[in-house]
Amino acid sequence: PRRRCPNPTMASPPPPSGAGGPEPPLQYSLLLQHLVGEQRRPRAWDPAALGGIPSPPKSEEQKVVERAMESCAFKAALACVGGFVLGGAFGVFTAGIDTNVGFDPKDPYRTPTAKEVLKDMGQRGISYAKNFAIVGAMFSCTECMVESYRGKSDWKNSVISGCITGGAIGFRAGLKAGVIGCGGFAAFSAAIDYYLR
Amino acid sequence: MDPVRAQQLAAELEVDMMADMYNRMTQACHRKCVPPHYKEPELSKGESVCLDRCVAKYLEVHERMGKKLTELSLQDEELLKRVQQGSG
Numbered sequence: 554p555r556r557r558c559p560n561p562t563m564a565s566p567p568p569p570s571g572a573g574g575p576e577p578p579l580q581y582s583l584l585l586q587h588l589v590g591e592q593r594r595p596r597a598w599d600p601a602a603l604g605g606i607p608s609p610p611k612s613e614e615q616k617v618v619e620r621a622m623e624s625c626a627f628k629a630a631l632a633c634v635g636g637f638v639l640g641g642a643f644g645v646f647t648a649g650i651d652t653n654v655g656f657d658p659k660d661p662y663r664t665p666t667a668k669e670v671l672k673d674m675g676q677r678g679i680s681y682a683k684n685f686a687i688v689g690a691m692f693s694c695t696e697c698m699v700e701s702y703r704g705k706s707d708w709k710n711s712v713i714s715g716c717i718t719g720g721a722i723g724f725r726a727g728l729k730a731g732v733i734g735c736g737g738f739a740a741f742s743a744a745i746d747y748y749l750r
Numbered sequence: 751m752d753p754v755r756a757q758q759l760a761a762e763l764e765v766d767m768m769a770d771m772y773n774r775m776t777q778a779c780h781r782k783c784v785p786p787h788y789k790e791p792e793l794s795k796g797e798s799v800c801l802d803r804c805v806a807k808y809l810e811v812h813e814r815m816g817k818k819l820t821e822l823s824l825q826d827e828e829l830l831k832r833v834q835q836g837s838g
Binding site: 579580581582583584585586587588589590592593596598600602603604605623625697700701703704705706707710750 | 785798799826
């Protein structure tokens with residue numbers, strides 16, 4: 554019901570009938586129209602004047618750069634590059650400890666030349682690098698999107714995005730592989746998250 | 751009451767009103783969006799998104815309430831005028 558509180562304008566005294574020059578009563582509706590209604594003039598508010606901590610205003614470029622650096626695309630690109638570098642290092646390292654590098658099927662007993670070994674290591678490094686880059690970019694992108702959607706930052710974000718990423722990767726090999734990938738990757742990212750927090 | 755006087759009064763009151771609204775909004779959105787786990791000093795993506803949404807909603811609520819209050823105030827004044835004309 555509209556009338557839960559007593560009418561405020563009824564509480565003000567009735568307009569004086571005599572002369573004199575007393576102040577005319579407040580007309581709330583007119584005041585409110587200037588305060589919060591149609592006739593309010595737009596103003597530029599400074600947080601320092603309102604009670605906040607005074608700080609120099611950010612320039613437009615600074616705002617644009619900050620927005621770009623916080624965006625999901627930038628984070629995904631960063632994860633992609635990082636994944637590429639890490640994958641390359643990992644690939645080269647595993648090729649280094651692998652005895653089958655440079656293996657020639659036509660002549661199994663021949664010792665491979667240094668050039669062949671290096672070429673094989675490079676190929677394996679590139680292949681690992683690409684895989685890591687794609688996985689990293691996907692994970693980072695989905696995590697950023699999930700976090701933007703939920704509006705919170707806790708452990709559930711990495712679990713959900715781990716499941717999505719693992720599921721997407723494994724889904725190409727069938728539904729069951731997708732489910733296993735989802736569970737595995739989610740558990741992995743939960744463990745990393747627990748370790749990091 | 752003439753509009754110029756009303757505008758002056760409104761300008762004075764507006765500063766108070768905005769300061770109060772800003773403080774309340776800061777408090778409410780901080781309580782809602784920033785959980786008390788201070789592991790890192792910077793706002794995470796989820797927290798900044800939440801704060802944007804909280805501020806937008808708060809300001810919209812403020813605007814709508816203001817318009818509704820102005821409407822109610824107009825209706826009350828018309829009623830009062832009619833009562834006074836009826837009795838006078």
